[in-house]
Amino acid sequence: MAxxxxxxxxxxxxxxxSIPRVDGRAKVRGRALYVDDxxxxxxxxxxxxxxxxxxxxxxxxxxxxDFDWSGITVATAADIPGENVVxxxxxxxxxxxxxxxxxxxxxxxxxxxxAPTRARAREAADHIELDIEPLPASFxxxxxxxxxxxxxxxxxVMRRFDVQKGQDVERALAEADFVIDGTxxxxxxxxxxxxxxxxxxxxxxxxxxxxxxxxxCPYYVHKxxxxxxxxxxxxxxxxxxxxxxxxxxxxxxxxxxxAHAAVLARASxxxxxxxxxxxxxxxxxxKRHPARVHHRLGVMKxxxxxxxxxxxxxxxxxxxxxxxVVLSRAVLxxxxxxxxxxxxxVGRAVATNVSPHGAFRGFGAPQTTFPYERQIDKAxxxxxxxxxxxxxxxxxxxxxxTATGQTLSYSVGGPxxxxxxxxxxxxxxxxxxxxxxxxxxxxRGRGLAFYYHGAGFTGSGEEKxxxxxxxxxxxxxxxxxxxxxxxxGQGTLTIFAQLAAxxxxxxxxLVRVPEPETxxxxxxxxxxxxxxxxxxxxxxxxxxxxxxxxxEAWADExxxxxxxxxxxxxxxxxxGEISETAQYSPPPxxxxxxxxxxxxxxxxxxxxxxxxxxxxxxxxxxVQVERCIHAVDVGKAIHPIIVKGQIEGGTLQALGWALWEHxxxxxxSVVNRRMTDCIVPTFADxxxxxxxxxEEPYPHGPHGAKGVGEIPMDGPAAAVANALEDALGxxxxxxxxxxxxxxxxxxxxxxxxxxxxxREVIS
Amino acid sequence: MNLRFSLNGEQTALDVSxxxxxxxxxxxxxxxxxxxxxxxxxECGACTVLVDGEAVCSCLVAAGQVEGREVRTVEGLGDGAxxxxxxxELVSFGGTQCGICTPGIAVCAVRALEREPDASRDxxxxxxxxNICRCTGYQLIVDxxxxxxxxxxxxxxx
Numbered sequence: 052m053a054x055x056x057x058x059x060x061x062x063x064x065x066x067x068x069s070i071p072r073v074d075g076r077a078k079v080r081g082r083a084l085y086v087d088d089x090x091x092x093x094x095x096x097x098x099x100x101x102x103x104x105x106x107x108x109x110x111x112x113x114x115x116x117d118f119d120w121s122g123i124t125v126a127t128a129a130d131i132p133g134e135n136v137v138x139x140x141x142x143x144x145x146x147x148x149x150x151x152x153x154x155x156x157x158x159x160x161x162x163x164x165x166a167p168t169r170a171r172a173r174e175a176a177d178h179i180e181l182d183i184e185p186l187p188a189s190f191x192x193x194x195x196x197x198x199x200x201x202x203x204x205x206x207x208v209m210r211r212f213d214v215q216k217g218q219d220v221e222r223a224l225a226e227a228d229f230v231i232d233g234t235x236x237x238x239x240x241x242x243x244x245x246x247x248x249x250x251x252x253x254x255x256x257x258x259x260x261x262x263x264x265x266x267x268c269p270y271y272v273h274k275x276x277x278x279x280x281x282x283x284x285x286x287x288x289x290x291x292x293x294x295x296x297x298x299x300x301x302x303x304x305x306x307x308x309x310a311h312a313a314v315l316a317r318a319s320x321x322x323x324x325x326x327x328x329x330x331x332x333x334x335x336x337x338k339r340h341p342a343r344v345h346h347r348l349g350v351m352k353x354x355x356x357x358x359x360x361x362x363x364x365x366x367x368x369x370x371x372x373x374x375x376v377v378l379s380r381a382v383l384x385x386x387x388x389x390x391x392x393x394x395x396x397v398g399r400a401v402a403t404n405v406s407p408h409g410a411f412r413g414f415g416a417p418q419t420t421f422p423y424e425r426q427i428d429k430a431x432x433x434x435x436x437x438x439x440x441x442x443x444x445x446x447x448x449x450x451x452x453t454a455t456g457q458t459l460s461y462s463v464g465g466p467x468x469x470x471x472x473x474x475x476x477x478x479x480x481x482x483x484x485x486x487x488x489x490x491x492x493x494x495r496g497r498g499l500a501f502y503y504h505g506a507g508f509t510g511s512g513e514e515k516x517x518x519x520x521x522x523x524x525x526x527x528x529x530x531x532x533x534x535x536x537x538x539x540g541q542g543t544l545t546i547f548a549q550l551a552a553x554x555x556x557x558x559x560x561l562v563r564v565p566e567p568e569t570x571x572x573x574x575x576x577x578x579x580x581x582x583x584x585x586x587x588x589x590x591x592x593x594x595x596x597x598x599x600x601x602x603e604a605w606a607d608e609x610x611x612x613x614x615x616x617x618x619x620x621x622x623x624x625x626x627g628e629i630s631e632t633a634q635y636s637p638p639p640x641x642x643x644x645x646x647x648x649x650x651x652x653x654x655x656x657x658x659x660x661x662x663x664x665x666x667x668x669x670x671x672x673x674v675q676v677e678r679c680i681h682a683v684d685v686g687k688a689i690h691p692i693i694v695k696g697q698i699e700g701g702t703l704q705a706l707g708w709a710l711w712e713h714x715x716x717x718x719x720s721v722v723n724r725r726m727t728d729c730i731v732p733t734f735a736d737x738x739x740x741x742x743x744x745x746e747e748p749y750p751h752g753p754h755g756a757k758g759v760g761e762i763p764m765d766g767p768a769a770a771v772a773n774a775l776e777d778a779l780g781x782x783x784x785x786x787x788x789x790x791x792x793x794x795x796x797x798x799x800x801x802x803x804x805x806x807x808x809x810r811e812v813i814s
Numbered sequence: 815m816n817l818r819f820s821l822n823g824e825q826t827a828l829d830v831s832x833x834x835x836x837x838x839x840x841x842x843x844x845x846x847x848x849x850x851x852x853x854x855x856x857e858c859g860a861c862t863v864l865v866d867g868e869a870v871c872s873c874l875v876a877a878g879q880v881e882g883r884e885v886r887t888v889e890g891l892g893d894g895a896x897x898x899x900x901x902x903e904l905v906s907f908g909g910t911q912c913g914i915c916t917p918g919i920a921v922c923a924v925r926a927l928e929r930e931p932d933a934s935r936d937x938x939x940x941x942x943x944x945n946i947c948r949c950t951g952y953q954l955i956v957d958x959x960x961x962x963x964x965x966x967x968x969x970x971x972x
Contacts, residue, residue, distance in 0.1 A: 069906075069908070071905045071906055072905060072908070072910065074913065075904070075905030075910055075913075076901075076905060077913075078905075078910045078913030078916045078917075079900075079901040079904050079905055079910055079913075079916055079917075079920055080848065080888065080889070080901065080917075081846075081847070081848020081849065081850075081887070081888035081889055081916075081917040081920075082848065083913050084847070085850070085914060087847075087850075087851065088841075088847035242948075243948050244912070244914075244948055245850075245852040245858055245860055245912070245914045245915045245946060245947070245948055246850070246852065246912065246914040247851075247852070293913065294912065295850075295912045295913065295914030295915075296911075296912040296914065296948050296949055297912075298948070328854060329852070329853040329854055329855070539912060540911035540912025540913065540949045541911065541949075542911070692907065692908035692954065693908060695908065695953075695954065696908045696911055696949065696950055696951075696954055699950060699951030699952075699953045699954065700911065700948070700949045700950050700951045701951075702951055703951035703952065704948070704951075725853070725855060725857070726852075726853040726855065726857035726858055726946070727855060727857050731946060731948060733943050733944075733946055734938075734939040734940075734942045734943045734945070734947075734952050734955075734956070735939050735940060735943040737939070737951060737952045737953070739935070739953065740951055740953045742953070
């Protein structure tokens with residue numbers, strides 16, 4: 052087997068080569084330090100006391116008088132030095148519910164405990180009693196829309212977005228040859244990073260607060276802690292420790308844990324480490340938003356799509372948190388990578404008494420990709436058009452216009468991704484049993500899904516963020532990249548080293564990329580939205596180029612002609628540390644109108660096609676994914692192995708969401724809070740993944756790169772459901788499709804051989 | 815109790831409650847933080863160590879159970895051909911991303927390949943099924959271990 056890392060190439064041109072990850076050696080030897088590996092003199096362990104009531108008014112917090120409270124610190128909302136808010140989009144979420152305040156979900160933090168050991172902290176937390184006067188609660192999208200319990204505004208709708216294109220969509224649907232009408236549900240999903248969330252906090256003699264923890268976005272935490280502590284920004288320092296996975300789950304919640312650790316550390320006068328146990332992490336932190344999507348697709352006999360009417364509802368949970376942004380992305384991806392002259396999309400995020408739902412890879416797009424890819428598959432089936440051909444007839448190509456009226460003028464990798472996936476997949480396995488398998492009750496099927504994903508923040512988001520990064524020439528002639536983009540496993544440290552080395556013209560070994568600490572790195576924006584390589588990587592490249600020009604100008608003045616590594620050493624000796632900081636500037640022609648939701652929703656899109664072959668055991672209804680082919684257009688793979696790892700990791704999370712991962716709630720509370728019953732795929736569940744990297748360069752990305760992190764999550768679930776329908780002849784319009792759901796769908800199909808959706812087709 | 819056991823090849827004695835988790839004794843008392851906690855219930859495998867050569871979840875082992883036994887952690891895998899191959903190929907094939915599961919996988923893989931140097935890809939998936947990774951989709955780990963196995967058999971370039 053060829054070793055992929057040993058690719059020859061000019062070391063100065065480190066891009067496109069899979070160098071060993073810069074953090075790899077420490078990780079395989081167990082030397083990388085995660086937050087729970089850190090300790091400090093006199094450190095205490097924190098524990099959180101939670102409401103356990105979905106909705107109510109907090110009347111009292113009582114400490115058991117018979118318990119030995121020596122050495123234990125208890126903190127409540129009264130101990131918060133600044134504003135009692137976890138600052139994000141709206142200021143509606145308190146860090147700790149105050150006496151007299153409203154409890155809005157069962158995992159709401161009410162009190163905090165710190166003790167010298169974790170065991171003692173847990174014990175003390177169990178001796179704090181809460182008096183909460185219960186109120187009626189609502190737990191589902193339907194209950195929220197019914198409005199009997201009002202949790203937000205006067206109708207529970209936290210945010211609404213509308214997209215309109217073309218003529219009246221009802222008329223367009225009436226004029227279509229066929230209308231496919233379906234309602235789709237996608238379930239909550241747990242990120243299940245293997246490192247549970249945690250933050251360590253300490254206050255120094257000067258009254259400054261320092262937090263170190265597992266996180267994606269140090270500056271989000273910084274903003275939240277500055278307001279919570281009422282400290283000036285320079286007195287709050289947030290440092291990322293090596294982070295054991297995030298997938299969106301460590302985008303917002305570290306601000307909450309950080310707030311709790313900071314309050315406990317201040318109240319106790321000692322450093323406090325607050326690391327969640329797995330059950331607490333599953334129960335309290337954010338999940339993917341559950342969604343209900345009603346989709347009507349108008350098509351002509353030749354397969355041409357003429358209208359799409361989409362109604363999207365997300366369960367936002369108890370506080371606004373990131374729901375408006377997730378909803379925005381769900382809406383903007385709701386009609387797929389298809390030409391369609393007439394579009395109506397309505398999106399709403401609604402409030403329930405459930406722990407807030409939040410960011411998870413894909414960020415709303417998987418919830419709307421599943422419906423449209425089921426719909427187009429049903430249309431193809433109805434019309435007798437082969438699935439690849441159906442997509443080909445409608446897919447967006449160079450020069451076409453999206454649902455928001457954006458003309459695609461570059462980097463449209465859809466056609467190539469579809470063609471590459473089709474070629475790799477070859478012919479589908481026979482649905483009938485092979486003679487050797489006679490007697491084994493297995494049914495096989497193949498499903499396709501085709502989709503796109505906007506890279507970076509929506510519309511003018513990146514321009515407003517104005518992410519910055521610095522590249523410095525340091526003492527001794529080494530270089531350092533300073534940005535707030537975190538490496539949570541996805542390879543930021545390595546690709547930034549590569550991009551800087553290539554721009555500087557030095558060996559990648561000369562470039563150091565430390566984990567960010569807000570005191571010493573500029574704000575590059577959050578590590579989310581498939582933006583790290585494409586947006587921040589581009590800024591790193593520009594800062595490195597500026598630094599190189601500065602060093603070369605100095606060398607010219609000095610009359611020195613030497614390679615860059617030598618120039619760096621000599622310049623560092625003469626000038627000391629010098630650095631250049633660059634800031635994001637948007638590519639030309641990107642215009643977006645937030646009021647009408649029209650224009651360039653994203654500067655560029657990634658494109659993908661996924662083919663899944665399933666085998667369903669008709670005795671147990673267990674589904675085996677026999678093949679999974681995923682062709683993904685990433686613009687340019689800066690580090691092909693890291694890109695492959697991103698695609699494959701996202702693909703398996705999507706297969707998990709489709710087939711195995713089920714978060715069960717009772718009265719707003721997760722009941723399967725253990726890895727034993729809240730399962731994710733293992734080595735034995737995962738199929739061999741066939742990954743195809745497609746490169747349609749983005750002219751404004753570093754070396755042509757665009758986003759890759761999220762798109763692999765968007766489509767495989769639809770491919771699985773399409774394969775299940777192909778295998779079993781019954782529709783699968785919800786994820787996850789657990790064995791019991793498959794059994795039920797088959798029983799229903801037997802009772803009514805024509806599926807509900809097909810019966811509703813108007814011809 | 816005064817617990818005596820062999821830790822990474824060295825005789826170790828310390829005074830601990832026999833009921834504490836081996837995981838905590840390793841991490842807190844012996845500062846061997848390479849062994850990670852992911853779930854605390856023997857499901858994720860991040861805390862895998864070898865006890866008398868068997869891969870176990872140290873979160874499910876009481877300290878008293880290792881009295882007189884031989885415990886090996888990721889820090890003590892040594893520089894034998896298989897251990898080196900496993901570590902190097904995990905890095906070069908992208909078999910580590912966030913890295914929190916990696917020590918457990920390295921421990922489990924070294925044991926697996928020492929016992930079954932000819933393990934196929936499917937067999938490797940079975941042998942590693944107790945170690946959960948959420949980042950990679952497993953493909954690149956299996957690629958890495960397949961290559962490490964070949965090196966262990968003397969087939970690959972050192």
